[in-house]
Amino acid sequence: MICSCEDSRSIFHHTEERRSRKIRKCEECRRWIPKGAKYLKMVGATQYGFWTFVMCLGCDEDWRQIRNVWYLARQELPCNCLGNLDHNVREAVDCGFLEKHDPFAVKWLGSPKERPVPQFNDEQQLVLTF
Ligand SMILES: [Zn+2]
Numbered sequence: 001m002i003c004s005c006e007d008s009r010s011i012f013h014h015t016e017e018r019r020s021r022k023i024r025k026c027e028e029c030r031r032w033i034p035k036g037a038k039y040l041k042m043v044g045a046t047q048y049g050f051w052t053f054v055m056c057l058g059c060d061e062d063w064r065q066i067r068n069v070w071y072l073a074r075q076e077l078p079c080n081c082l083g084n085l086d087h088n089v090r091e092a093v094d095c096g097f098l099e100k101h102d103p104f105a106v107k108w109l110g111s112p113k114e115r116p117v118p119q120f121n122d123e124q125q126l127v128l129t130f
C-alpha cells in the first residue's frame with residue numbers, strides 16, 4: 001500500500017470553491033491553475049493535525065469519474081487520499097476496469113511527454129497548452 005487511508009482519516013473535511021488571485025499549482029495533477037480561474041481549497045484535520053489541499057476543477061471532475069469506475073465495478077475505491085488519484089487509475093487499469101488506452105487512463109498514467117506542459121510567454125504570463 002502506498003498510503004494509509006484508515007490511519008489518516010479526517011476528523012473533519014471542508015471544501016470551498018474560490019477564484020485564484022495568483023497562479024497556483026494543483027496538488028493533484030501538478031498543473032498550473034491560472035490567475036482568475038476557479039479552484040478548490042480543501043481543509044481538514046486528521047489525528048495528526050491540520051492539512052490543506054489545492055485542487056483544480058478538472059481533478060475534482062476526475063475524482064468523480066474514477067469513483068464512478070470503481071462504483072460500476074462494484075469495488076471499493078483503493079485509496080481515498082487526496083493526491084493519489086493516479087493510484088486509483090493505475091489499480092483500475094491493472095484490474096481491467098479501465099482500458100489502458102482510454103484517454104482518461106492516458107491522462108493520468110501517460111508518460112510526462114504525453115502530458116501538457118505549462119509555458120510562460122515573454123511577459124511571464126502563463127500560457128496554457130491544453
Ligand atoms: Zn488538477
Ligand SMILES: [Zn+2]
Binds near residue numbers: 003081
Ligand atoms: Zn489512501
